[in-house]
Amino acid sequence: MHYVYILITIILTVYGQLVVKWQVSLAGAFPASGWEKTVFLSKLLINPWVVSSMAAALLAGVAWMAAMTKLHLSYAYPFMGLTFILVLILSGFFFEEPMNWQKTVGVLLIMGGIALSSQG
Numbered sequence: 001m002h003y004v005y006i007l008i009t010i011i012l013t014v015y016g017q018l019v020v021k022w023q024v025s026l027a028g029a030f031p032a033s034g035w036e037k038t039v040f041l042s043k044l045l046i047n048p049w050v051v052s053s054m055a056a057a058l059l060a061g062v063a064w065m066a067a068m069t070k071l072h073l074s075y076a077y078p079f080m081g082l083t084f085i086l087v088l089i090l091s092g093f094f095f096e097e098p099m100n101w102q103k104t105v106g107v108l109l110i111m112g113g114i115a116l117s118s119q120g
Helices: 002-027 034-046 048-068 071-094 101-117
Strands: none
Touching: 002 034, 002 048, 034 048, 034 101, 048 071, 071 101
């Protein structure tokens, strides 16, 4: 079950990152003046989608705590690298962000690191 908690943590973390990017993109450019920044951020903080991403972060933290009751941190934490891979792939799919050879090599290195560190 502890691996399920890690999976839940990963899924909720990726969800939160994608939702924040989506909603910030819809909100437009970050304003220059102090008051406009406050209004901009306040609107985002009450946006139901952004609130759901914050709730996902809280639940991810709870799932992580559950995983930590059974696993060593040094064993479990490398799996969080999967968030980098998923966010990279999904940001390309949902936001048409570019995928280049450097990102591809980076993902392969992350995958190799996860595979290597999960053996010990």
